[in-house]
Amino acid sequence: MARLADQPTPLLCVDGPTLDANLAAMAAALPGPRCRPHVKAHKCTALARLQATCGHHGFTAATVSEVVGLAAAGLGGDLLLANEVVHPARLAALAALAPGPRVTVAVDSEATVEAAAAAGLGEVVIDVDVGMPRCGCRPEDAGRLADRARAAGLRVRGVMGYEGHAVGNPDRTARAALVAEAAAALRRAHAEVGGELISGGGTGTYDLNDACTEIQAGSYALMDTAYAALDLPFRPALWVEATVISVSGRGWAVADAGLKALGMDHGNPAVDGGEVWFCSDEHLTFAPASDRRVRVGDRVRIWPAHLDPTVAYHPEMLVVSGAQGEEEVLERWPVDLRGWDGVA
Amino acid sequence: MARLADQPTPLLCVDGPTLDANLAAMAAALPGPRCRPHVKAHKCTALARLQATCGHHGFTAATVSEVVGLAAAGLGGDLLLANEVVHPARLAALAALAPGPRVTVAVDSEATVEAAAAAGLGEVVIDVDVGMPRCGCRPEDAGRLADRARAAGLRVRGVMGYEGHAVGNPDRTARAALVAEAAAALRRAHAEVGGELISGGGTGTYDLNDACTEIQAGSYALMDTAYAALDLPFRPALWVEATVISVSGRGWAVADAGLKALGMDHGNPAVDGGEVWFCSDEHLTFAPASDRRVRVGDRVRIWPAHLDPTVAYHPEMLVVSGAQGEEEVLERWPVDLRGWDGVA
Known part of the structure; x- marks a missing residue:
């Protein structure tokens, strides 16, 4: 079996046992159709297939490319494109x-209803603004829009609304309060719209959002340092493996993973046994801990601050298992849902 | 000819005439071998080929993948891997x-010298720390390291040192002062090392660094909002074309390009005719200017804050020409130097 230490870096790595534990924890908390995993977080049909074996047969997607790729992989039983x-x-x-x-798309305006109907799509959900400034109609407009969709020949399966302003709040009480407001708005909209689906939520609110019939969580499988700061039962499973390529006598070392291997919108990543100074295109400059002697060729684990845009930079992820430095490579998974046209 | 307005978004776009003007300006300022364009900024052999037609036949690269891809494209006349x-x-x-x-690699330690020699490489430059905390040996160690490389059978072509702490400084006088210090360090190192190459510099210091025999500029061809804030003769040529997918009655609109289409380490991008509020994975939320009526389906241009990690997200860039909204697609260029193993 291949050893991780022999693989060139930078390299996206997943600890297999931690991933399995995260998937099991979600399957226990939200079994079967109560979770509709969002594939935008991992963009990987091999991982989606594992989620299906855990009982989650419906998926959420953010791009047409993700929907088409899931369908091509035989995972198209119930796909929700939660985007306009x-x-x-x-x-x-x-x-x-x-x-x-089976493909259902989100609509939040007459223009998106007309576009879906003109394309010959069959099913939609009404996307509702539940407090985050992004897509979604006002709750009070949802019923009228559903009528418009039905008049255009579309079947309306229900509503969705994503409380993205709440999911990352580290204070559970504050998070719950934001979720309660969002859930109330979504319930109001659903009362006007009808249908079997009330879809929303995320990893940070998976156990707080009691309005939703299904939770669109994605990050729980692999996690990142932002979500790891919350009180969740999911553990970081994904890191960027890197190699030290330079050690300065002036107090820093340099690893070979940078801005093209790490989503940076949530700030710097973390590095085991050191403090991150900054990232360049292909470099991470860090100060090793005072008790640590770093040499050129050493491997380091870099923990991204934000999972989704990190994964989107990588052509593949390696599933590994074993103590740090002794990991064996279990599988190589293509990150096959990238891009916007099925061109990765 | 295809119209840009008919192409689905998000889409990396290059204004052909602006690109041509940028390339001509650099070729006039630093003709032939005085510029060694850095391909990490655009990761595109088609664009590198244009740079070669402007007289720049040597290239700088940051990854093995870039070097291998340039060589495969027939652009391997003189490739410098400016990285360890x-x-x-x-x-x-x-x-x-x-x-x-012809491949030359940077070395900055005995470990990297030994690795290059063991692999059977022929030529190196000594990478020197000229003031930015990243790779590079101390100037006073450069001569000793060059001797070590020669003893290992490597030909030492000279020195390189990148003043990355200076290139983005918006105050030209301050920038020049930092460059002068870096240039002095590089000259000291070169006096001990010898060789025909003194390589360094970037777009922000292309006309300030008088120590270097060649400037490793990359961003000048396409530019970004960070470099556009400097007093440079290069103009922004690259944007992310996006489509408005949602317009809220509460004062914002949403375009379909987000964190997976934009490098975010330098902060938010800019959007024509509006103020950016924030980016999500596949969305940009912005407030349209008060005199602008935005509708679903409108196209918007998004100007990235940092070019290099933006391009690295995209499988292709379209070269276009024409007035905004009327652009014709001149060429589709694969971004074919992505990834780290020739796997994009």
């Missing part, structure tokens, strides 16, 4: 999946 | 390019 799409070619790619894969 | 590499498989991939492509 207006380009005819993109909508045509979704319509072309029928019959077989 | 220690993994045997990566170094073997470089050694396997011989004979034909």
